[in-house]
Amino acid sequence: MQDILDHAVRVAPEALALAGEAEGDWPVLRAVASTTTPWAHDLAALFVEELQRCEGTARFLGAASSDREANLAMWLEKLLSGAPGDGFWGECCFIGLLHAAAGVQSRHVVALAARIELAFAERLFATLDAADALVVYTSFKRLFGVAIGLIVDTATHALQVGMNDLGMNERVVKTMRRVAIRRMVDGARERLPLIDWSDAIAVGIPEIDAQHRRLVDLLNALHAVSAGGNHGQTARILRELTDYTVTHFAYEERLLEAVGYPDLAAHRASHAALVARVGDITARFEAGRTKLDAELFTFLRSWLNGHIRGTDRHYAAYVLARGDGATP
């Protein structure tokens, strides 16, 4: 236990430095402490009230709900006083230990901390003038964020220590955890679409957006089918993607010709390079690869993302500026 508390005092300054601590964060809170510390009780009550709504965390509160609220209020008062003493960081870790022991979910703590932060900000901006409120809020956010980070981090650490105490070798546990997480990452990556279509990718010309969306759909389908190891289907979609790329590029070039786009030659050259590269990928795959490798998907994704969001944006701005929604 002592280790964890000492650890808190050691790591808090580093975390604060990463948060961009100004030397004066505590003094800033101290300067308005007489205004803000009385809010601690309401903020604690809000936290506990919300905590009771979460199934897992309601158990943590149990019958001791009012005690917990009083403890939290005291902890917040210390923070808001701007002069909490060295024990404050250790206390954060202690709270983390309590949470780990009670099975409180870190995501709930983080979400509820955000609620406290907002409630604090609302009061602050309603009480002080905006410029002062912003200064106080910035200092509060930095210190509070680090405190919540310590709470959550300690809870995670405590669970790890718990495993070690059960006789599991720490290095083995770490290695196994890394391998298991790696597997999760790979599994999740295969299930996520390579490119998630969103309006952020749209260029604003409906026909072009529809075509780009079709390309994105084909690429995502290719990714899903290839991950499943179906060679025949992969080949079919790869061929379709290649063909549709050619069709789309031709459409774009006709459009750009029709509107007299000044950078058409460069755009055409970039299309030609991409078609050659996609052709090369197809040829390599058809020459006997059972699965498309990650490198090729990285290329396809950056190609689509890069070309649509970069090069195509430029001509879209030009076409839209002409305002006739030109079609070739």
Ligand SMILES: [Fe+2]
């Ligand atoms: Fe395009």
Ligand SMILES: [Fe+2]
């Ligand atoms: Fe293009």
